[in-house]
Amino acid sequence: MILSSAQNKIIKKIISLKSKKGRYQQGQFIVEGKKPVREAALQNKIVFLVYCPELFDLKNELPAYMGDCYEASLSLFSKITTLENPEGVIAVLPFEKTAFCDLVLNGDMLILDKINDPGNAGAMIRSADAFGFANILALDGCVDLYSPKCIRSSMGSFLRVNFYQASIAQLIDYCKKETVSILGLDCNGEQLENDTSEFSKPVGLIIGSESHGIDTNLEEVINLRIKIPMTSSIESLNAAIAGSIMMSSIYQIRKNK
Known part of the structure; x- marks a missing residue:
């Protein structure tokens, strides 16, 4: 089907999904770019897609795609793209349905x-995918993991991990019921050791903001505060870099056990 007007309901829907309110009202989000859309298509995750034939060759890029698709002119596509240099394809995907309280x-x-x-959140999602952290929990006050920039920064990793949202109170309650070791990344923490007893069960690694650190209300659930050894000339690292280093360290410890 060819779209010809900005008033078309498909165009309006994609525009609405650029906002957090629109995403959560409809339970859907947008993915833009050739690589992530191609990966989403391979996993049969796409509700529908919109493409611009001047930028995206649908038959060559997605030869096996049989789902709903809509064609838009370059001028119309420019109204819905989230990129400065669009690649000509946007897909709509559904949210995952599992509530955090039901996570096993x-x-x-x-x-x-x-x-x-x-961008930082998306980079950490990508690292989580690389180092075996299959579940991503965003506590209240965190950026929306389904935002276009976060999804784009994850470089397709959003398709291979699970997103959850919860309040601090919900996390505290969850930790009372489930067998999990909570580690907090803290510049004043201990150096991570290979024989740390906390690795006998699943780990929940908390990464706080670079400016404020970990919320003090999380103190009661943290089993161990850990740090990244650094030279004294550096006070702190970007949250995405620090989180990635620590996830890699935990992955290596698990791999060598």
Whole structure:
């Protein structure tokens, strides 16, 4: 089907999904770019897509795609793109439905506390995917993990991990019921050791914002505060870099056990 007007309901829907309110009202989000859309298509995750034939060759790029698709002119596509240099394709995907309270933790979990930059959050999602942290929990006050920039920064990793949202109170309650070791990344913490007893069960790694650190209300659930050894000339690292280093360290310890 060819779209010809900005008033078309498909165009309006995609525009509405650029906002957090629109995403959560409809339970859907947008993915833009050739690589992530191609990966989403391979997993049959796409509700529908809109493409611009001047920028995106649908038959060559997605030869096996049989779902709903809509064609838009370059001028119309420019009204819905989130990129400065669009690649000509946007897909709409559904939210995952599992509530955090129903999560059965059978692997490590990344917990984001007031991470406000979507680029940092997306980079950590990508690292979580690389180092076996299959579950990502965004606590209240954190950037929306389904925001276009966060999804884009994850470089397709959003398709291979699970997103959850919860309040600090919900996390505290969860930790009372589930077998999980909560580690907090803290410049004043202990150096991570290979024989740390906390690795006998799934780990929840909390990454706080670079400016404020971990919320003090999380104190009661943290089993161990850990740090990244650094030279004294550096006070702190970017949250995404620090989180990635620590996830890599935990992955290596688990791999060598």
